[in-house]
Amino acid sequence: xxxxxxxRAQAVETAAREVSTNHTxxxxxxxxxxxxxxxxxxxxxxxxxxxxxxxLNQIEDTDKGLRLGALATNANTAYDxxxxxxxxxxxxxxxxxxSAQLRNMATDGGNLFQxxxxxxxxxxxxxxxxxxxxxxxxxxxxxxxxxxxxxTSESCIATHPSDMCVALAALKATVNVTGATGERTVExxxxxxxxxxxxxxxxxxxxxxxxxxxxxxxxxxxFAKNFTYLKLRDRASYAFALVSVAAALDMDGDTIKEARVAxxxxxxxxxxxxxxxxxxxxxxxxxVNFERVAASLLEGAxxxxxxxxxxxxxxxxxxxALTMAANGQH
Numbered sequence: 268x269x270x271x272x273x274x275r276a277q278a279v280e281t282a283a284r285e286v287s288t289n290h291t292x293x294x295x296x297x298x299x300x301x302x303x304x305x306x307x308x309x310x311x312x313x314x315x316x317x318x319x320x321x322x323l324n325q326i327e328d329t330d331k332g333l334r335l336g337a338l339a340t341n342a343n344t345a346y347d348x349x350x351x352x353x354x355x356x357x358x359x360x361x362x363x364x365x366s367a368q369l370r371n372m373a374t375d376g377g378n379l380f381q382x383x384x385x386x387x388x389x390x391x392x393x394x395x396x397x398x399x400x401x402x403x404x405x406x407x408x409x410x411x412x413x414x415x416x417x418x419t420s421e422s423c424i425a426t427h428p429s430d431m432c433v434a435l436a437a438l439k440a441t442v443n444v445t446g447a448t449g450e451r452t453v454e455x456x457x458x459x460x461x462x463x464x465x466x467x468x469x470x471x472x473x474x475x476x477x478x479x480x481x482x483x484x485x486x487x488x489x490f491a492k493n494f495t496y497l498k499l500r501d502r503a504s505y506a507f508a509l510v511s512v513a514a515a516l517d518m519d520g521d522t523i524k525e526a527r528v529a530x531x532x533x534x535x536x537x538x539x540x541x542x543x544x545x546x547x548x549x550x551x552x553x554x555v556n557f558e559r560v561a562a563s564l565l566e567g568a569x570x571x572x573x574x575x576x577x578x579x580x581x582x583x584x585x586x587x588a589l590t591m592a593a594n595g596q597h
Contacts, residue, residue, distance in 0.1 A: 269308070275317045279445050279477060285316045287447060287475030294318055294477065296338055297372040299365070300381050307389055309382075309398060323376070323479055326350070332485040337376025337478045341431065342367070344375055353488045356515055359496040359597060360434035366505055376478040379432060379442065379458065382469065383425035383535075384507050385414060396422045397466045404466075407571055413509065416568045416577045418534040423466030424571060427459060427536050428507045434496060436537035437513035437529040438487040446476035459536030466535070490515035490527065493595055497588040498531075499580065508532035510581045512588035516552070523547045528560060528589070533568075533581055540564050552593035554586060561585035 276282035286292045292314040295301055304310035324338040326347050333349055344350055345361040365373065387393045387405040394403035406414050406424050414424040432455075440455045459470050472478075493516040500506040511531035517524045526547040530538040543563035550556045561582040568578045591597075 269305075269311050269313075271312055272314045273317065274314065275320055277320065279321060279323075279479060282316050282318055282321065283446055283475050283477045285314070286477075289314055290474070292316055296374040296377050297340070298377075299369050299373045300377070304382065308391060309389060318477075329482065331482060332487065333483045335375045335481040335483065337374060337480055339375050341365070341370040341373045341375065341378060345370065350483075353491055354434075354438060354483050355491055355597065356494040356496055356513055357431065357434040357438060357483070359494075360430045360511075360513060363496055363498045363511075364430035375431070375481055378429055379478060379481075380469065381427070381429050381432075384428045385425040386410065388425060397425055397462075400465070400467045410573055411571045412573045413507070413532075414571060414574050415534050416570055416574060416581070417530075417538050417565070418461040418536070419569065419571075420462045420464065420466070422464055423462035423535065425462065425466065425535060426532055427469075427534065428532075429537070430496070430498065430508065430511060430531060432459070433511055433513045433529045433531035433537045435481065435483075436539050437515050437527040438483055438490070439527070440484070440487075441482045442478055443480045443482065444472060444476045444478050446473055450479075452482075455537075456539060462535045469535075489517040489525070493518050493592045495588045495591040495597060497584055497591065499584055510577055510584050512581075512584045514585070514588035514592040516547075516589070516592045518552070518593065521551055523550055523552055523593075526560070526589070528564065528585060530564065530581060530585070533577060538564070547589075552589070554590065557586040557589040558582075560589065 293312040295315045296318045323336040325336045341361050345358045351358050387395045393405040415426045442453045495514045498508045498511040508531050513529040515527040526544045543560050
């Protein structure tokens, strides 16, 4: 491991300043992803700024819903009674990821910053535009079973690995950040980026900004009954999704008033398409209607060889998840 300096942040503003003035510095909280990357020499920070003493670990009600402090752990969030009762989709998604030990350490804010698990990103002997911009993408012509089928580019076909973020996308969460120019709120759909020509950039934050909390909107409670988080993976536990689906329905009898569907394991960010969801407004919860949504969500999907199976897998997963949600199967 490379040598680095360490400091413990005492305030949000000073933490942001520490990183903004040193482009090789990194924030650390739970460290469940960063430390792995450092051990593999994928990340080589010269300075770590420890955030764990900042007062950002609360989960609290607001007049607009529920606020998750950036330093609240995944475990505390998943088992919080208000989350389980009002936003159970989020609880189920968190519990589908990692292990109990990791969830006890991992933070909600840190979860947003997880980096891809693409094989080539971790393999320093191979070109990777995400790790070393301009070097090329080995996955496009290589073994790409875990890679993306939607929103990809000639520069990168990596996927975002988070389960929690897929549920946050479906719930239309917002992210609160603080930086040199003050505070601002970022819609979750705008937080992460597609790779384009800059796959090294995972999100749209400015270099001096730090996430302070995540807001779950009150209207997300409408989906507390008819929801499902479906995760398809190579083994039953401790594995990242090949395809995951966060499906949530607001129903009036057998009629769907509103639908939310977000996909994981298929793109550089959690994948939502509001116009596909709109196909279910005022419609019956039938397989035919769910298949129409699946076809719309996967429009433009492209396989790269060993991951082409994901296209059909995702379509079937969407139909299955929506069927389960409509039936109240969690």
